[in-house]
Amino acid sequence: MGGPEPLRMTSDGPEATAALGSGLAALLGPGDLVLLRGELGAGKTTLVRAVARALGVEGPVTSPTFTVAQRYAGRVPVAHLDAYRLSSPDDEELGLALEAIGDDAVALVEWPDVLAGGLPEPRLEVELRHEGGDRRLVVLTTADPRLHAGLDALVAHLRARHRHPPAEPRPARGG
Numbered sequence: 001m002g003g004p005e006p007l008r009m010t011s012d013g014p015e016a017t018a019a020l021g022s023g024l025a026a027l028l029g030p031g032d033l034v035l036l037r038g039e040l041g042a043g044k045t046t047l048v049r050a051v052a053r054a055l056g057v058e059g060p061v062t063s064p065t066f067t068v069a070q071r072y073a074g075r076v077p078v079a080h081l082d083a084y085r086l087s088s089p090d091d092e093e094l095g096l097a098l099e100a101i102g103d104d105a106v107a108l109v110e111w112p113d114v115l116a117g118g119l120p121e122p123r124l125e126v127e128l129r130h131e132g133g134d135r136r137l138v139v140l141t142t143a144d145p146r147l148h149a150g151l152d153a154l155v156a157h158l159r160a161r162h163r164h165p166p167a168e169p170r171p172a173r174g175g
């Protein structure tokens with residue numbers, strides 16, 4: 001993917017990855033495809049769950065184990081695919097995946113590479129890399145300058161919040 005440089009941030013735990021997901025949700029809309037890469041346990045589903053929650057999805061959001069794709073109803077439909085189990089998808093499996101992605105949903109695909117050639121152009125690619133313990137390096141790549149600007153602002157916001165966590169509520173005075 002050409003275009004602007006990838007953005008990088010460090011997540012120091014599942015909450016930080018979820019905060020990124022909530023922020024991403026605000027930058028995504030119907031028809032957007034997000035590809036998520038990273039080893040087992042890197043946090044792909046954690047990120048997807050946070051995106052879905054922020055889009056109003058209430059039920060469980062887990063990696064679809066027996067189906068490749070699942071759709072959740074939110075303010076915007078959310079399509080969640082996990083191609084981990086697919087070794088070499090046949091046309092029917094690819095067809096089902098494309099059907100689930102549709103053109104009306106925010107679609108997020110874990111382990112997308114086996115499907116890659118058959119998928120539409122992603123608006124965003126996310127890679128999560130293990131960096132020891134709970135630390136993950138997150139690399140965000142988009143060719144869309146408007147999304148890139150939004151991501152840049154989001155990453156800056158998350159870094160600032162991390163450096164200056166919200167103050168504890170002060171105990172009430174007097175009393």
Ligand SMILES: Nc1ncnc2c1ncn2[C@@H]1O[C@H](COP(=O)(O)OP(=O)(O)OP(=O)(O)O)[C@@H](O)[C@H]1O
Pocket residue numbers: 011012013014015016017038039040041042043044045046047063110133134135136
């Ligand atoms: N910084 C972090 N970001 C996300 N998850 C983290 C982080 N640190 C620890 N974790 C833990 O790592 C696990 C990530 O699991 P998750 O299912 O999100 O990974 P995944 O990339 O979807 O894996 P899989 O490839 O098996 O689908 C969770 O148990 C989560 O609590």
Ligand SMILES: [Mg+2]
Pocket residue numbers: 044045046063082110
């Ligand atoms: Mg997963």
